[in-house]
Amino acid sequence: MKKYNHTTYTILGILTTDCRSGYAIKQFIDRSLRHFWKISYGQIYPTLRLIADEGLATVQTTSQDGKPDRNEYFLTPKGKSVLTDWLEKPIEEIPVERNEVLLKLFFGRHQSKKHTLQILQNYQQKLEERYLLYSSIEKGISTNSSEQQDAQYWLFTLDYGKRITRASIDWCKSTINQIS
Template identity: 70%
Template sequence: MKKYNHTTYAILGILTTECRSGYAIKQLIDQSLNHFWKISYGQIYPTLKLIVDEGLATVDISAQDGKPDRKEYSLTSKGIETLKVWLEQPIEQIPIERNEVLLKLFFGRNQSIEHSILLLNDYKEKLEIRYQTYENIEQVISTHNTGEDLKYWLFTLDYGKRITKAAIEWCIDTLKQLENKGELK
């Protein structure tokens, strides 16, 4: 079976939900997947074209008054099978996080401790906002969704909450050490 990139598999997966148009796909990505998987409009439409060309999905076009034609995509049996095969494969490698804060901190001896403290306080505040966002998302999806996807969506959300909470705790501990004039404990 042909191998595709992860964006293709993500969009195949999204098409198993109620999202059928490029716009709806982007909305779902922005509201949920974006916290762990980023896909731009510039990737969505070429990928939709690819999956139609490959026979993984069909497209139904309907006219709209005063608007461009609406394209709605549906997975074919080949598309469902392709997604299923990919889902059942083990992951190729553990993802590597690119984190600008860690990069800057790694070279922290080249700046004042005060600047490192400012950097970490700013990062901690952003993490706290992210954590609150996850809490809000959890409340919304738990209230408005009861389908089979809910528990899986909550699993990924729980992962994000735990990683964010751990990062906040790391910030607190690292800040304490920096505030003690850089003495490691």
């Protein structure tokens, strides 16, 4: 079976939800996946075209008054099979995080202690804001989407993000204390 890139698999997965248009897919990504998987707007439409050309989805075009036609994409059995095959394959590699704070800290002896502490304090503040955002998203899913079949899995990924963020906050506090 042909191997696709992660953007293709991501969009196939999104098509299992109620998101059918490029715009709806972008909104879904911005509300949920962007916290751990980034896809640019410019990747969505070429990928949707590929998915349709490969027979992984069908396209229904709807006319709209005063607006361009709206294309809606629906997963085909072949598309569902490709998605399922990818989901069931083992993970090829553990993801490597690119973190500018860690990179700057690695070379920290070449900057002032004061600046290093500012970087870490700023990072901790942003992490605390992210943790609050994740808590808000969790509340929204639990309140508004708990009946959806995907909700439990959304909460699993959100829990991962919360735990990583909490660990990073704790690391910031510890590192700031050690440097101080």
